[in-house]
Amino acid sequence: MKNEENQRLRRVNQCFLSFTTNQDKNIQLLTNCCGELLGAACALYNRLQDGMLHTLAQWNAPPDYNPVDRPDGHICHDVIKSGGKAVFVVPNLHQTGYAKTDPNVSTYCLKTYIGAPVNCKNRCVGSLCVVYQTDYSPDEEEKKLLQILAVALGVEEERREEALALRSAKEELETRVAERTADLARVNEQLRIDIAERKQAEESLREYNDKLHAITDTASDAIIMMDDDGKISFWNRAAEKIFGFNATEALGKDLHVFLAPEKYNKLYEDGLRQFRRTGTGNAVGKTVELEAARKGGLEFSVELSLSAFQIKGRWNAAGILRDITERKQAESKLIQANAELKIRSEELLQAQEELVRKEKLAVLGRLAGCVGHELRNPLGVINNAVYYLKMVMPDADESVKEYLNIIMHEIDNSQRIISDLLDFARTKPPQIRPVTACELINESLSRCVVPKSIRLHTDVPDSLPALKIDPLQIGQVLHHLITNALQAMPEGGSLNIAAQPVQGSRFKVRDSKEEIIEPGGLNVNPGNDFVEISVEDTGVGISQENMGKLFQPLFTTKPRGIGLGLVVCKNLIEAGGGRISVESRPTGGTTLTVTLPADEV
Numbered sequence: 001m002k003n004e005e006n007q008r009l010r011r012v013n014q015c016f017l018s019f020t021t022n023q024d025k026n027i028q029l030l031t032n033c034c035g036e037l038l039g040a041a042c043a044l045y046n047r048l049q050d051g052m053l054h055t056l057a058q059w060n061a062p063p064d065y066n067p068v069d070r071p072d073g074h075i076c077h078d079v080i081k082s083g084g085k086a087v088f089v090v091p092n093l094h095q096t097g098y099a100k101t102d103p104n105v106s107t108y109c110l111k112t113y114i115g116a117p118v119n120c121k122n123r124c125v126g127s128l129c130v131v132y133q134t135d136y137s138p139d140e141e142e143k144k145l146l147q148i149l150a151v152a153l154g155v156e157e158e159r160r161e162e163a164l165a166l167r168s169a170k171e172e173l174e175t176r177v178a179e180r181t182a183d184l185a186r187v188n189e190q191l192r193i194d195i196a197e198r199k200q201a202e203e204s205l206r207e208y209n210d211k212l213h214a215i216t217d218t219a220s221d222a223i224i225m226m227d228d229d230g231k232i233s234f235w236n237r238a239a240e241k242i243f244g245f246n247a248t249e250a251l252g253k254d255l256h257v258f259l260a261p262e263k264y265n266k267l268y269e270d271g272l273r274q275f276r277r278t279g280t281g282n283a284v285g286k287t288v289e290l291e292a293a294r295k296g297g298l299e300f301s302v303e304l305s306l307s308a309f310q311i312k313g314r315w316n317a318a319g320i321l322r323d324i325t326e327r328k329q330a331e332s333k334l335i336q337a338n339a340e341l342k343i344r345s346e347e348l349l350q351a352q353e354e355l356v357r358k359e360k361l362a363v364l365g366r367l368a369g370c371v372g373h374e375l376r377n378p379l380g381v382i383n384n385a386v387y388y389l390k391m392v393m394p395d396a397d398e399s400v401k402e403y404l405n406i407i408m409h410e411i412d413n414s415q416r417i418i419s420d421l422l423d424f425a426r427t428k429p430p431q432i433r434p435v436t437a438c439e440l441i442n443e444s445l446s447r448c449v450v451p452k453s454i455r456l457h458t459d460v461p462d463s464l465p466a467l468k469i470d471p472l473q474i475g476q477v478l479h480h481l482i483t484n485a486l487q488a489m490p491e492g493g494s495l496n497i498a499a500q501p502v503q504g505s506r507f508k509v510r511d512s513k514e515e516i517i518e519p520g521g522l523n524v525n526p527g528n529d530f531v532e533i534s535v536e537d538t539g540v541g542i543s544q545e546n547m548g549k550l551f552q553p554l555f556t557t558k559p560r561g562i563g564l565g566l567v568v569c570k571n572l573i574e575a576g577g578g579r580i581s582v583e584s585r586p587t588g589g590t591t592l593t594v595t596l597p598a599d600e601v
Contacts, residue, residue: 005141008037012148023160027153028057031128034149035059038114038142040130045118045153046076047126053077056126062108073101076127079115083124085150087143088115091135104131112136114143116150120157128153222321226255228314230272242302242323244295261293279308279315289324301328383411430470430576434599437464437499437531440471444478445497453492460499464531465598473572474596477580480569481535481592488539488590496536502595503529529598530578536591542584 015033019026027045035043036059043059053074055067071077075098079088090096090113093105104110114136115129128150138146216223216236222243225234235250243250243259256268275281283290287305294300303322308315386407393400438460450456467474485495573580578596 008141008145011037012145016152023156023163024056026156030149030153030156031057032059034128034146035130037145038130038138040114041110041133042108043128043130044076045126045128046074046080047118048077048080065104069103073098074104075102075113076115076129079117079127079129080124083117083119085117085119085147087138087146088117088127088129089113089138089143091137109133114138114146116143116146118150118153118157120154120161125157126153220322224255224319224321226317226319227311228276228316230254230256233316234318239321242294242321243292259292261291261299264291275308275315275317279310281306281308284308284317292321300325379411379414382407386411430473430572432468432470432576434466434468435471436466437533438462440467440469440475440478441497441499441533443471444475444482447479448482448486450486450495451492454486454489455494456497457494458497460497464499464501465529467531468597468599469576469578470572473576474578474594477569477572477594478533478535480566481594484566485535485537485539485590485592488537493538494536497534498536499531499533501529501598502532530595531598532593532595534591534593536589538589541586541588541590542582 011033015029018029031043031045034040040060042061044055044061045057046053046055048054048071051071053069053071053076055061055065058065058067071080075088075090082088090098091111093099093102093110093113098113099105108131110131111134112132113129114131115127117124118126118128128146130146216234219236219238222239223234223236224232224239227233232250232253232255235245235247239250240246256272257265260268271281271283275284282288283304283306285307287303289301289303291299292302301324303324304319306317306319308317310316386404390401390404396404441458441460445456445458482495482497489495570580573594573596576596578594580595581593582590583593584590
């Protein structure tokens, strides 16, 4: 046993004596030595680099071994995470969790893993490991041998890092020397050029100053400069013309007191303090419109482009001002003209829409009267035929009865559509007679089928005055409103019908004729008392977009409607001296309110 240990130590010493200046080769020698001395199936040195597990050295690895893989689940990754110096021994690999997480365990039928962490400068950077395809239990000498080789690997890692750092420092030094040499050459060349250009620059400066004076003297806009004390330091001829002060009068004066209307002096003083500290202000770097004052105090509009610059560390400002009095007057006239044009355009558009609407209504009225009468006769024949079939086939199967009922239902729908068309085409004069609100509501409800899923509540006081209306027409209206409310609650809800007196309502008066009744006119004596009947549901409600279209002909949200029901209701109500209004809540639910004239007592 002692002889075997000595042989291992000699083999380790031989490995160390074989080291070169190439750290990668030394790491491979250490890995080979580890695999040979521990009699493993394979020896590996793995290291974490850029988030991946890299095999930097391998001994006796299979040809299909993958040297780069994601670290999670690998035994070597756990060794690196654990750090320290202890040897990591995992027997019975096929019975541990690594059989599922480390792909090498099942791929190469590994049974034993022995690994030691490799530390470099007090941090664990890799793992030196040996694996066996048989059950193997290392003794303490073998563990110590693995630790010695892992320490040697750590030394080589440190040498490699130092070599890389030294190489990088050398390359950086050489780069800096080259750059400095190039800089010196450029500086020498630039000095030569500067000396040659200085005389040319002086000549160019004189020429530039001559041009600058020529530009400022001939410019049509005022060019003014202000120093950090707010004093005028430059004043061109255009400024003299625009403001009425010559250069002698202006130079050295406080710019804001000299040119700004008195009402702005306090504001400008606060802005000057900010400008002196920071070179910034509300108008700096912008083009703005403001008020200025001419000689004599006359205020006028100017356009100012202001910029800031430093002279000897102090903030100065240069401004270009243009008299825009004429432009402002033209803009005012243009705005007024645009406003008038917009009004005319809106009036024209409304007139066009009104004309188109009236033409459509006239065509619809003529067409409705013709089509309505032509369709009622065949519908009556179909209705009689269905009635006859029901009578002669009392024992028909349920399917036949169902289809006969469907035909009857569709005949009723068609009759209702025809009635809407005819009522819309020509509203008949109301046959006025007294009737109570309770009678009117009960009669309308009797013609409606209220589903069990809908709770019905009525609040109609007996003390209400009688209504002065056409019961047939207004009954048709209430029946339509109640039907709409029930259809708006397919999943169930509450239907509330209430009536209350309204004192002193006044509506616009309109004559009643047999014609299509336009919204906006009513047939009632002003000063009468009225009764309000409200039909409230808890259904889906009406969108804000559709609220304005409810009483427009041919507008409907129902898949089988033609959009005339509410129009007919409105016409019938207004022909009888009432009005209708609608309210829909964002949370759901709609209330339609019918206001009808009361009978005079």
